[in-house]
Amino acid sequence: MDIATLVFSALYQFGDAFAFLVLSACGLAVIFGMMGVINLAHGEFIMCGAYVTAATVHAGLPLPLGILAGTIVSALVGVLVELTVIRHLYDRPLDTIVATWGLSLIATQGTLIMVGSTMAGVGTPFGSFQVGDYSYSIYRIVLFCAALGVLAGLYALFNWTRFGVLARATIQVPHMAAALGVDTRLIYSLTFACGAGLAGLAGGLYAPTMTLVPTMGATFIMEAFVTVVIGGADVFLGTAPAGGLLAIVKSGMTSWQGQLFGQIGLLVAVIIVVRVLPKGISGFVLRERT
């Protein structure tokens, strides 16, 4: 095996880890960054997206449309959750954790009762290609591009649209935004829906690559939380670099010692980074700037 294939293999694993971290974390990061709410039901929104995607694909729709359907349904469920529960808890951030945990219990167990312990999966599209002695899945490359696309899309949304401007105004000084006529409650609802939709998108994108079980959300949330904790409140200055850093740790540890040590490496990285940079990477960057 020559150096080029080795480098490609490392890059591929890095890209795979990066896509997984960023896609699973950005929905959580949007909600946390905007509203200071940690959505512990995040994994269940991902599961919702994956299930809807699989169901629509089984019904005969092509995969991209299925993923779109999963995203939209998750966003709608997000609006519902925001209206019924989250809205009443904005002044009690710790209680939102507890309440969303209750929701996650309900969602996991409810899915188990209604759909059963497993759901027929969707085949991974596109096949694979060969580099050196190893074959790689093309879909993983697609996922990496999707992660970059999501980051770019979020950047455009929050910087170039009216919604983005209003949303950023609402985070910065909520009562001033309200005084200027911004419907802050609507903004919060839409932001929550946006985060839930991103979770659904992650679920839809990963639906072809994993087994669909009601507890599948748990495989995402640890990575998602870890990325958000390290990244801090800002999606672009936080989540993206945190995803890059953690992807190096995770892919390195995984190829050295196996998947479990990849995850342990993530955890150790978090504890150390948090000890050094309590406000995450974005907090560090923003403090340097001022």
Next chain:
Amino acid sequence: MSGFVSFFRRLEGPQTVGRGPAFWSLFAVVMMIALAYPLFSDGYTVGNTVYFFVWVFIALSLCLIWGYGGSLSFGQTAFFGIAGYGYGVLTLNFGSAYGFTLVALVIAVAIAALFAVLLGYFMFFGRIAGVFLGIVTLAVTLMLERFMAQTAGPEWHIGSARLNGFNGMSAMPPLTIPWPGEPIVLFADVGLYYFVFGLLVFVYLALRILMNSSFGNVIVAIRENPERAEMLGYDVRKYQLITFVIGAALAGISGVLYTAWGQYITPSSMGMTAAALPLIWVAVGGRSDLTSTVVGTLVVLAAFQALTIYGSQYALIFMGVLLVLTVLIAPNGLVLGAMNWLGRLAARLTQRVS
């Protein structure tokens, strides 16, 4: 002598609900009933009651850290699991002779506490607070579960104790008290009942004294306003770390007793669902008071078990709904609300009499 009296004065105070002769006579009546209860019941029911008592310790630990300290920790089940596995490994290696099981209890709880010192140092001295604390502790717990679940192979063993992966460890000896002649083996019925009940009453009263001491007042002050507590000269991080470690030790006691009770421990006792349950008991009971936590935990556990018998798969959904509704409608907890209401009622009645 006066120091002795003032020490026991701390049994009641601003941080705990319940004071005066009325409360303590009720307490005495409950104690009497609890002590006499095994005489009127069969071994299985008593063993089941012990199971409820076992969980009260972890609920109290969460009450201490979350309710009094204001730091939401999802890591209690991690300490539970560490101590449970610790007890299993120790007793499977060294047996139960010469009262070693009690030594193993202490060592296992100490291991959990040590782990809490390590984790707590990084968290509190890194000034993680609020939601981040919850996430880091949750990540640690899930990580431990995943780690233990993959230890199925024969290469995973400590001494002669196999860790057995997802199936967990089993067949460790129950707690045994050395006694001249015949050692008393505490199987999960009357014997263990009195042991656990005694420990529970001791821990409950000790925590009452602790929370009404100056330490407890500082903890509550930090919960109410960390900056102000810091300005008054208290090292917030140190107090939070000590609370966290005490809480971890309590959760560890729960873990050891659980392992000794059922003679098994599995990684799923550290999973998401397992971590959610103590939170529900404490939130529903009333997290900022010890008595409410104990009562709430026992009531919710009994209700959960009854529900599991009649509609097994819907029980968890009911728990989730209960948790969400409690947070939305009665954020201070149902039992605490009821007790405060009773207290006001009693005060009004006594005023009218005088």
